Amino acid sequence: MLELERVTRRFGGIEAVKDLDLGLAAGARLGLIGPNGSGKTTVLNLVSGVLTPDAGAIIWDGTRLDGKPAHEFARRGIARTFQNLRLVPQMTVRENVWLAQHTLSGASALRRGTKAERARAARVEELLAALGLEAWRERPVSALPLPQQRRVELARALAREPRLLLLDEPAGGMTPAETNEMGDLIQHLVPPAMALVVVEHKLDLVAKLCPRIAVLDFGRKIAEGTPEAVLREPEVMQVYFGRGPDGADA
Amino acid sequence: MRQLRRDASTSRGAKAPRFGRHDGSVWGKLARTSVGAGAMIQFLQSLVDGLMIGSAYALLALGFTLIFGVLRRLNLAYGSSILVGAFAGAAVFAQWKLGGWAVAAATLAAAVVAGIYVERLCFWAMRKGAAIASMVSSFAVWMQLEELLALLFPERTLSFPALVERSVFVLGPFQFRTEYVAMFALAALLMAGLEWTMRATRFGLAVRAVTEHPEAARAMGVPVARIAFWAFVVASAIGGAAAYLMAAAEEQVTLHSGMQLTFTGLVAMMIGGIGSLRGAVLGGLMLGVVETLAQAHLGGSGREFAAFGLLFLLLVLRPGGLLAQDFAARDAAALRRV
Amino acid sequence: MDDYLLSVLANIGMFSFLALSAYLLLLTGEISFGQQAFFAIGAYASGVATALWGLPFVLALVIGAVAGGAAAGIVGLLTLRTRGLYFAMATLAFAELVRLGLQQWIYVRAIGGEPVGPNGVDGFRGIRYVFEHSIAQREFLAIIAGLLALVLAAFAIAERGRLGSLLRLVGADPLLAETQGVNVKAVKVAAAAGAGAIAAVGGCLFAHLNTYIEPRNFDIMLGVHSLAYGLIGGLGTAFGPILGVLIDVGLLESVRVFQGYRMIVFGGLVALLLVFMPRGILDEVRVRWLAAPWRRRRGSMARHARA
Numbered sequence: 092m093l094e095l096e097r098v099t100r101r102f103g104g105i106e107a108v109k110d111l112d113l114g115l116a117a118g119a120r121l122g123l124i125g126p127n128g129s130g131k132t133t134v135l136n137l138v139s140g141v142l143t144p145d146a147g148a149i150i151w152d153g154t155r156l157d158g159k160p161a162h163e164f165a166r167r168g169i170a171r172t173f174q175n176l177r178l179v180p181q182m183t184v185r186e187n188v189w190l191a192q193h194t195l196s197g198a199s200a201l202r203r204g205t206k207a208e209r210a211r212a213a214r215v216e217e218l219l220a221a222l223g224l225e226a227w228r229e230r231p232v233s234a235l236p237l238p239q240q241r242r243v244e245l246a247r248a249l250a251r252e253p254r255l256l257l258l259d260e261p262a263g264g265m266t267p268a269e270t271n272e273m274g275d276l277i278q279h280l281v282p283p284a285m286a287l288v289v290v291e292h293k294l295d296l297v298a299k300l301c302p303r304i305a306v307l308d309f310g311r312k313i314a315e316g317t318p319e320a321v322l323r324e325p326e327v328m329q330v331y332f333g334r335g336p337d338g339a340d341a
Numbered sequence: 342m343r344q345l346r347r348d349a350s351t352s353r354g355a356k357a358p359r360f361g362r363h364d365g366s367v368w369g370k371l372a373r374t375s376v377g378a379g380a381m382i383q384f385l386q387s388l389v390d391g392l393m394i395g396s397a398y399a400l401l402a403l404g405f406t407l408i409f410g411v412l413r414r415l416n417l418a419y420g421s422s423i424l425v426g427a428f429a430g431a432a433v434f435a436q437w438k439l440g441g442w443a444v445a446a447a448t449l450a451a452a453v454v455a456g457i458y459v460e461r462l463c464f465w466a467m468r469k470g471a472a473i474a475s476m477v478s479s480f481a482v483w484m485q486l487e488e489l490l491a492l493l494f495p496e497r498t499l500s501f502p503a504l505v506e507r508s509v510f511v512l513g514p515f516q517f518r519t520e521y522v523a524m525f526a527l528a529a530l531l532m533a534g535l536e537w538t539m540r541a542t543r544f545g546l547a548v549r550a551v552t553e554h555p556e557a558a559r560a561m562g563v564p565v566a567r568i569a570f571w572a573f574v575v576a577s578a579i580g581g582a583a584a585y586l587m588a589a590a591e592e593q594v595t596l597h598s599g600m601q602l603t604f605t606g607l608v609a610m611m612i613g614g615i616g617s618l619r620g621a622v623l624g625g626l627m628l629g630v631v632e633t634l635a636q637a638h639l640g641g642s643g644r645e646f647a648a649f650g651l652l653f654l655l656l657v658l659r660p661g662g663l664l665a666q667d668f669a670a671r672d673a674a675a676l677r678r679v
Numbered sequence: 680m681d682d683y684l685l686s687v688l689a690n691i692g693m694f695s696f697l698a699l700s701a702y703l704l705l706l707t708g709e710i711s712f713g714q715q716a717f718f719a720i721g722a723y724a725s726g727v728a729t730a731l732w733g734l735p736f737v738l739a740l741v742i743g744a745v746a747g748g749a750a751a752g753i754v755g756l757l758t759l760r761t762r763g764l765y766f767a768m769a770t771l772a773f774a775e776l777v778r779l780g781l782q783q784w785i786y787v788r789a790i791g792g793e794p795v796g797p798n799g800v801d802g803f804r805g806i807r808y809v810f811e812h813s814i815a816q817r818e819f820l821a822i823i824a825g826l827l828a829l830v831l832a833a834f835a836i837a838e839r840g841r842l843g844s845l846l847r848l849v850g851a852d853p854l855l856a857e858t859q860g861v862n863v864k865a866v867k868v869a870a871a872a873g874a875g876a877i878a879a880v881g882g883c884l885f886a887h888l889n890t891y892i893e894p895r896n897f898d899i900m901l902g903v904h905s906l907a908y909g910l911i912g913g914l915g916t917a918f919g920p921i922l923g924v925l926i927d928v929g930l931l932e933s934v935r936v937f938q939g940y941r942m943i944v945f946g947g948l949v950a951l952l953l954v955f956m957p958r959g960i961l962d963e964v965r966v967r968w969l970a971a972p973w974r975r976r977r978g979s980m981a982r983h984a985r986a
Contacts, residue, residue, distance in 0.1 A: 161858050162861055179848060
C-alpha cells in the first residue's frame, strides 16, 4: 500500500532523513521509535505530504505521490495527528471533528439535512462518546486540558475514515495512567483494515499497539522487526539506552 | 511634493544652453561626441535627484520599520502624526515668525507627542495578538488626526520656512538644488546616527533583541513595553525630521500630504523588506529614484504608477521584499515545529 | 419614506457589498486593502455596458460581476505566494494601479448627441439607465436590498454547512487545512474571485444610482473603510460587516450635530472599541454564545439519530 524508497530530506546542512526504505501493507501496524532528532516526525511529515523529499520516492497504491501538495495525500486516505497539536482554537470540539468529514464521499459542504449528512453527524457523536468527549462537545477546544485535546485530534483523524492513520506522539505529555487509557482507546477505535503508524517515545505504548517497529537514528533506519527482537539489538540499545549488550555503559 | 516634481522637470528643459556653457569641460566634450549622452545625462540627473528625495523617503521607511520591527504591527497613523508635527512647525513660523531651529524643534516635538498618543491608544492598550485591531485602530486615529488638522488649519496649506536659501549650483552637466542637498546631508546624518544607536547603545541592542525574538528578549529581562514606547518615540522623531526636511524643501505643508507620507513610507519599507533597517534605506532610495525617473519620462501620474507598479511586481516576484530571506528556508524552519 | 432616508439606506446597501467582499477574504486569512479596485471595475464595466453598449441592466450586472471576479481571481493567483502584510500591500498597490489606470482610460462616444463614457480624470458621465427606464429611487433601493439579501443568503448557506468552517480553517491554519484534504490554493483563489464579484456588484449599483463616477471615488480610504467594517462589526458572521457599515453610516447621520468633528469622534470610538473587542462586536465567540440554544437542540437531534 505504502512504499518509501530511499527517501532523503535535508534541512540546511542536516540530513533529517537519509535513504529510508519503508513498506506498509493495508491494515499493518508500525511503530516508529528513535531518539530525539532522529527524524521520526520528519518521516510523518513526508508521508502526509507536508514536506517534499529531496530524493527518493513515496509510492501509494502504485502511484508516486512525492512532490504533490499535502491535500492530495489527504484525499487518498492518509490522516494524521500532530505532535504539537493543531486544532482550531475557537471552534468547538464537535466542529473540529465534523469539519474533517468533508473529504468523505457523499459528504456535502453545503447541505445538512440529507440522510447521508445525518449519518455523518451521528458518526461524529459516536466518536465523541467513545472518546469520552461528550461533555465537551460544545466547548471551544482551547478550553480543554491536554489529554482531552489529544483525543479530539484522534477523533478528527478517525472521522476521516482513513486507510492510513499517522499518530505523532499520541500520548505526549500524559501520565502513565492516561497513556494506558489512550492505548486502549486507539486499540479499540482503529479498525483492522486501517493501517497505523505510531511515533512514540513510550516504548510500552508502542509495543502494545504495534507488532512491528522500526528504529531511526540520525535519519537512518537502524533496525526493524518485532519489538522484542529490535529492542535487544546492540545498536538500538546503544542508541536508546547508551549501553552495550552486556549492560555496561558504552 | 507634486510641486517639486514640476519644477525639476522644467529646469531640465533648458538643455541647450547648458551644453554651450561647458564647451571646454570633459563632460561637455563627452556630451557633444556621444549620441545618447543627452539621455544618459538626463538619466543620471534623475538618478541624483531621486537619491536626494529618496533620502527623505528612507527616513520615513526607517520610522515604519522601527515600529514594525519592535511591535510587529503596522502603524497607519504614522503619516498623519508626523504631519501634525509639520503643521505645528508651520504654525510656529506663522505665529511668531521664528525660523530654523525653533520650527524644527516644534515639528519634532509635536510629531513625537502625536506619536505617543497613537502608541498608547492603538498599540499599548491592545491585547497581545490583536495585530489587525491595532492596524484598524491606527487607521481610525489617522482619520482623527487629519480632521483635527483640517479644523485647526482651515486654510489647508501653510507656508514653511526653508532650511537653506533656495538656489541651484552646477557641477559639470548636473544641477544640484541646495534644498535637496541639505535634505540629503541631514537625512544621511540622521541615518548614520540611527545606525550608531542601533549598534553602539544598550537601547539599540534592546531594540534589535526585541525585533529578533520578543519572547527571548522578555525572558532576558528586556522591558519590552518600554522599549516599544521609546522605539515609537524615536520613529516619530525620525518621521518628524523627514516631514521637516520635505516641508522645508517645498516651503509649504499641505493637508493632503498625510496619506502620501504614510504610503510613501509603507511602499519604501515593503520594497526593501519588512523589518530590515538597511532594507528601509535601500527601499527609500530606490523609490525616490524610480519616482523621479518615472516623472521625467511619464509625467505626474506616471510617477505614482511606477511606484505602485514596482511594489506590486516586487511583491508578486519576491514576496518577502528585496532584502528578505528566502521564504522557503523560513517555511522549513516553521515546519520543524510541526 | 423621504428621499434622504432612501439615499442613506442605499449607501448602507452598496457599501455592504464592499464590506462583505473584504470579509470573505478575511475569513480565508487575507487582509485586503484593495477591494475598491473591484468595486471600481464593476462600476465602470457595467456603466459601459448600459450607457455605451445599450445592454439591459441585468446583463450589465453580470458583466460587471464577471469582470470584477476575473480580475480578482487573477490577482489572487499572482499573489498566492505573497503572505500576510505583503499581501495587504500588494492589494493596495493593485487598487492604486487600477485607479491610476482609470485616470488614463478614455472611451467616449456620442450617444444621443452627447459625449458619454469614461473620460479619464474627469470621470464617467451619463450612466442614465435609471432615468431612461424610469426606475424610481425606491425601486432601485429594492434592487439593492434584493441583491444584498441574495449575497447574505449565500453566506448563510455556507455557514450552515461545512463551507464556512472550511474557509475559516484555511484562514486559521492553512497547513492543517491541507492535511485535512483542502486544496488551500484553490480555495484562496476562488474566495478572491468571489469577493471580487461581490464588490463588483456593489460597484455596478453605485454607478447606476449615482449616474456619474470618477476614479477619485475609488481611493484607498474606501478600501481601508471596507476592511474596517468587518473588523469593527465582527468576523463571526456575515452580519458583522453589515453592522460595521450601519455603525459608520448611522453614526455619520446621527452625529450631524458634531459636523466637522465626526471623524474625531468616530475615530476615537473605533479605537476604544477595539481595545475591548479586538475581534469586533459580533466575533466568533459572541456569535457562538448567541447561537448556543440552537446548537444544543441540533446536537440532541443528532444524538437521537444515533439511537
